[in-house]
Amino acid sequence: MIYDYIIAGAGLGGLSFAHHLIHSQRPFERILIIDRDDKKTNDRTWSFWSEEQPEYHCAHGQHWEQLGFISNHFSKFENINPFKYYTIDGLSFYEEVRQEISKDSRFHWLKADVKHISSHLDDGVVSTNLGLHHGQVVIDSISRPKLDDNHSINVWQSFLGWTIQTHSPLFDPDKPILMDFRVTQAGAASFVYVLPYSPNHALVEYTQFTSTKSIDKEAYARALNQYLKRHWGLTDFGIEDEEIGQIPMTNHEFNPHPSERVHRLGTAGGDTKPTTGYTFTNVQSHVKAILNEQVQTREDKTRFAFYDTLLLQIIQQKPEQVKPIMEYLFKSQPFTRVLRFLDETTHPLEEMMIFGQLPWAPFINSLTKKWKHDYIG
Ligand SMILES: Cc1cc2nc3c(=O)[nH]c(=O)nc-3n(C[C@H](O)[C@H](O)[C@H](O)COP(=O)(O)OP(=O)(O)OC[C@H]3O[C@@H](n4cnc5c(N)ncnc54)[C@H](O)[C@@H]3O)c2cc1C
Structure with missing residues (x-):
C-alpha cells in the first residue's frame, strides 16, 4: 500500500503538518503517522510572538501584550503591539491535533521506531522496526544533522524550567521577562526567562548558551533556586512541572527538501532560528509552504x-x-x-x-x- 503522506515524527513538525493538511483543500485518501512515543506527557512549552491569533485553540487561553528585559543596570518593559506573546503547553497541542486526527478516518497511527528514511523514483520509504512503509511524500521531523563537523558553528541553548506555585502573590501576570541577566555569567551566557501565568504561578527557566551537549541539572537547579531567592525572595514554592532540554543553535546548512519525495520539517528542516531557538512560528510557515508547493529558501535572507x-x-x-x-x-x-x-x-x-x-x-x-x-x- 502506498500512503499519500507518511508523517515520520508526531511532535511539533509532524502534528502541525497533520493539522494544516486537514484544514487544507488538498485531496488525500490515506495518511500514516509514525512515532515511537505516545506523546502523552507535557514535555515542553512553546512560546512565540505573532501578529495574528494562532490557529490552535490551545493557544487562545492566555497571551501577553508586553515583554520585559532585566539586567543589573536597567529594566525595561514595553508594549509589543502589533504582536502578542503566546504560549502553548505541549500536551494540549498534542491532544488537540490528536483529536482532530481521530475524527478523520483517512489517518492511521503507527507506534514504531523509525530506522531510516529513503527516497525512490516513485515513492519515499520509511523503514521501521515493524517493516517498510511507502508514501508518495514523506514528512520527516525525525532526522537530526550531525553537528560535529568543523564547517559550522554549533552551540546549544540549554535550559531547566520549573512551573512554580507560590504561597503569596509575587508575579505581575502582565509582565513576562524575556531575559533576566541578573545571574552569574561564569564562562557561558546565562539568563532566566519568566513567564507569569498569574500572581502565584509562573514558568521560570534558567538558560545557558553552552558548547557542550550535556546539562548539569544540579547546577541549573542551584542557579534557579539562587535566582528565585535573591530576586524574588522565594525559598518556599511548589514545582508543578519541569522541562529540561537543549535546542541546537547552529549555522549548519540544513537541507529541508533532500529529494522529490521527502520534506524535512521542524528541527530537521532548519526551522529553528539559530540565535534564539524559536521554532514554532517557522514550522507553521514551512508547513504552509510545503502544502502550497512553494520552495522555501533562506537565499533572500x-x-x-x-x-x-x-x-x-x-x-x-x-x-x-x-x-x-x-x-x-x-x-x-x-x-x-x-x-x-x-x-x-x-x-x-x-x-x-x-x-x-x-x-x-x-x-x-x-x-x-x-x-x-x-x-x-
Ligand atoms: C523543552 C523545549 C522547549 C522549547 N520551547 C520552545 C519555545 O518556547 N518556542 C519555540 O519556538 N521553540 C521551542 N523549542 C524548540 C522547538 O520548537 C522544539 O524542539 C520542537 O518540538 C521541534 O519540533 P520537531 O517536530 O522538530 O521535533 P519534536 O517536536 O521533538 O518531534 C519529533 C518527534 O519524532 C519522534 N521521534 C524521534 N525519533 C524517532 C524515531 N527514531 N522513531 C520514531 N519516532 C521518533 C519523537 O518522539 C517526537 O515526537 C523548545 C524545545 C525544547 C526541547
Whole structure:
C-alpha cells in the first residue's frame, strides 16, 4: 500500500503538518503517522510572538501584550503591539491535533521506531522496526544533522524550567521577562526567562548558551533556586512541572527538501532560528509552504544568516560579550523592532540602526575570524 503522506515524527513538525493538511483543500485518501512515543506527557512549552491569533485553540487561553528585559543596570518593559506573546503547553497541542486526527478516518497511527528514511523514483520509504512503509511524500521531523563537523558553528541553548506555585502573590501576570541577566555569567551566557501565568504561578527557566551537549541539572537547579531567592525572595514554592532540554543553535546548512519525495520539517528542516531557538512560528510557515508547493529558501535572507553567524561566533568564542550586547540591544531598540529583526522582516536601514547602537569590538573580532576562516582557512 502506498500512503499519500507518511508523517515520520508526531511532535511539533509532524502534528502541525497533520493539522494544516486537514484544514487544507488538498485531496488525500490515506495518511500514516509514525512515532515511537505516545506523546502523552507535557514535555515542553512553546512560546512565540505573532501578529495574528494562532490557529490552535490551545493557544487562545492566555497571551501577553508586553515583554520585559532585566539586567543589573536597567529594566525595561514595553508594549509589543502589533504582536502578542503566546504560549502553548505541549500536551494540549498534542491532544488537540490528536483529536482532530481521530475524527478523520483517512489517518492511521503507527507506534514504531523509525530506522531510516529513503527516497525512490516513485515513492519515499520509511523503514521501521515493524517493516517498510511507502508514501508518495514523506514528512520527516525525525532526522537530526550531525553537528560535529568543523564547517559550522554549533552551540546549544540549554535550559531547566520549573512551573512554580507560590504561597503569596509575587508575579505581575502582565509582565513576562524575556531575559533576566541578573545571574552569574561564569564562562557561558546565562539568563532566566519568566513567564507569569498569574500572581502565584509562573514558568521560570534558567538558560545557558553552552558548547557542550550535556546539562548539569544540579547546577541549573542551584542557579534557579539562587535566582528565585535573591530576586524574588522565594525559598518556599511548589514545582508543578519541569522541562529540561537543549535546542541546537547552529549555522549548519540544513537541507529541508533532500529529494522529490521527502520534506524535512521542524528541527530537521532548519526551522529553528539559530540565535534564539524559536521554532514554532517557522514550522507553521514551512508547513504552509510545503502544502502550497512553494520552495522555501533562506537565499533572500542572506543578511540574516550572516548576522546569525556573527552572533553565534560571539556566543562560542566570547560568551562574556553576550550580556552587554543584549543590554545595548534592548536598551536602544524598541522591542517590536527586535522581534521583527528576529523574524527576519526588518529592512536594511533598520538593521543599520540596530547595529549602529551595538558595541562593535566583538563583531569586528568575529568578522575578522570569519574572514580568515573563509578565505585563508
Ligand atoms: C523543552 C523545549 C522547549 C522549547 N520551547 C520552545 C519555545 O518556547 N518556542 C519555540 O519556538 N521553540 C521551542 N523549542 C524548540 C522547538 O520548537 C522544539 O524542539 C520542537 O518540538 C521541534 O519540533 P520537531 O517536530 O522538530 O521535533 P519534536 O517536536 O521533538 O518531534 C519529533 C518527534 O519524532 C519522534 N521521534 C524521534 N525519533 C524517532 C524515531 N527514531 N522513531 C520514531 N519516532 C521518533 C519523537 O518522539 C517526537 O515526537 C523548545 C524545545 C525544547 C526541547
